[in-house]
Amino acid sequence: MAQRRKYQTIEHDWPRFFREYPEVYDRFSGHSETTAAIISDMFGLDDKVVLEVGSGTGIATLELAKRARLVIAVEPEETMMRVATKKARENGITNIAFVHGDGTRLPLAGNSVDCTVTVYAGPLSHEEASRVVKKGGFIIRAGNHYRWYGGELAPIIPERNRAIGHGYELDRYLRNECSYSYKDLWVTHTYPTLEEAIETYGFIFGSEAIDYLVANDKKSIRHKLRIFYREI
Numbered sequence: 001m002a003q004r005r006k007y008q009t010i011e012h013d014w015p016r017f018f019r020e021y022p023e024v025y026d027r028f029s030g031h032s033e034t035t036a037a038i039i040s041d042m043f044g045l046d047d048k049v050v051l052e053v054g055s056g057t058g059i060a061t062l063e064l065a066k067r068a069r070l071v072i073a074v075e076p077e078e079t080m081m082r083v084a085t086k087k088a089r090e091n092g093i094t095n096i097a098f099v100h101g102d103g104t105r106l107p108l109a110g111n112s113v114d115c116t117v118t119v120y121a122g123p124l125s126h127e128e129a130s131r132v133v134k135k136g137g138f139i140i141r142a143g144n145h146y147r148w149y150g151g152e153l154a155p156i157i158p159e160r161n162r163a164i165g166h167g168y169e170l171d172r173y174l175r176n177e178c179s180y181s182y183k184d185l186w187v188t189h190t191y192p193t194l195e196e197a198i199e200t201y202g203f204i205f206g207s208e209a210i211d212y213l214v215a216n217d218k219k220s221i222r223h224k225l226r227i228f229y230r231e232i
């Protein structure tokens with residue numbers, strides 16, 4: 001209990017997290033970089049025009065931009081996008097177009113991109129994604145496996161707090177009603193110190209996570225990822 005009191009936590013309040021703590025989000029989401037690299041390899045994104053929806057602080061965006069011709073990064077939250085644009089500017093990256101927008105009403109013309117990518121991201125409607133992707137292109141959605149909200153912390157997170165992730169309903173909808181294929185894999189994010197892991201994962205996932213990290217001296221957290229994809 002003394003451990004819990006020492007650390008600040010927002011207990012799964014993701015919208016507030018995105019709005020008020022983008023720098024902590026950026027520290028949390030290192031595994032998005034690995035995920036984006038896997039997607040680039042899996043789908044051969046070299047020289048492609050990629051639409052990334054829910055681009056956040058740009059962790060996946062910058063990785064996708066290493067291979068793609070252009071990444072159009074759509075994000076509704078101003079504070080998150082500010083971190084992403086700063087990183088792109090500081091790294092001299094010029095093939096990312098940052099666009100304020102929403103994945104259910106994309107600010108893009110039909111048949112305008114080679115693929116859409118979402119990495120642990122907010123809503124992107126299947127209809128909108130199908131509208132903007134050119135024939136032969138792919139819709140690619142990477143997120144937590146629905147049983148693994150919080151990665152390996154899932155078993156200790158109370159059911160009531162399993163706030164986001166693909167969720168079983170979306171998982172079923174994409175597989176059964178929209179004919180997506182999928183691939184499951186694990187990715188790991190390692191922090192330099194236990195303190196940093198607690199200040200990040202404990203901050204997001206709350207008191208149970210803090211206790212677990214301390215008890216197990218946990219600096220590395222594994223995430224079970226499900227990558228859905230569908231050709232248009």
Ligand SMILES: C[S@@+](CC[C@H](N)C(=O)[O-])C[C@H]1O[C@@H](n2cnc3c(N)ncnc32)[C@H](O)[C@@H]1O
Nearest residue numbers: 029032054055056077102103119120121122123
């Ligand atoms: C978990 S973060 C993922 C960020 C980034 N893709 C990454 O992997 O680090 C989810 C992002 O989706 C954004 N988001 C929320 N609602 C959205 C919507 N309706 N359309 C597009 N993005 C949305 C959030 O603001 C947030 O930046």
